[in-house]
């Protein structure tokens with residue numbers, strides 16, 4: 359929260375938190391590469407989709423950089439953290455094809471430029487940081503407004519069954535409001551030590567049925583849902599052996615019980631049908 363009299367918004371707080379997270383290089387250490395199975399999921403469901411890619415909440419671009427390598431598409435990488443984007447730009451500076459990437463500073467609920475994309479990404483909890491339900495809906499609806507009719511949205515969120523049980527339990531008793539909005543089951547506050555400082559994050563943990571319902575309300579229909587991983591993301595992005603074990607575990611795990619839940623969705627038309 360900021361120290362002056364104007365209450366901070368969730369976007370202000372997240373920008374400040376992630377600026378510190380990326381500046382400390384803790385994020386890069388914790389997640390040094392994309393989750394290989396999520397990257398494969400993106401490539402599988404994005405194959406055949408025409409048009410550009412929007413990586414909303416791209417962070418330091420671990421997926422943008424991989425997609426630059428694996429596709430020939432134009433990519434817009436957008437985030438509220440200027441520190442994250444600076445890191446992405448420094449990686450891009452040395453890469454052939456860097457001209458295919460446009461880096462945008464902005465929030466997922468108001469994309470700063472008019473554009474239409476074929477593949478839209480909200481990977482690794484971006485939606486869960488957007489705030490209470492009204493803000494999350496604004497983000498999903500904004501992406502729908504920037505999606506072509508045959509687009510695919512691929513996103514992943516933390517599962518309520520797997521993440522932060524103590525904070526979830528505490529939230530059931532305190533029902534702490536998120537930025538003045540009514541508390542909802544799954545809204546939690548948790549802290550992480552970043553660069554020696556304990557910083558608070560807002561997070562919304564999802565059930566699969568809630569994720570499906572929010573997407574439908576915002577004009578998206580879920581086509582496929584899978585666990586994002588069985589083991590914690592940091593473990594599988596740092597240890598190749600753990601990543602191999604995880605692929606086997608994922609096979610037996612229902613989507614709802616993943617460490618994260620990932621889905622591919624398509625736009626609903628005005629009549630309520632999927633295109």
Ligand SMILES: C[S@@+](CC[C@H](N)C(=O)[O-])C[C@H]1O[C@@H](n2cnc3c(N)ncnc32)[C@H](O)[C@@H]1O
Nearest residue numbers: 376415416417437438439465466481482484487
């Ligand atoms: C957990 S990180 C995920 C980053 C990246 N997608 C990845 O997989 O590494 C969440 C990212 O969402 C960004 N973010 C949070 N709220 C946002 C918003 N309202 N609009 C756009 N980005 C946002 C943060 O700055 C941060 O980079």
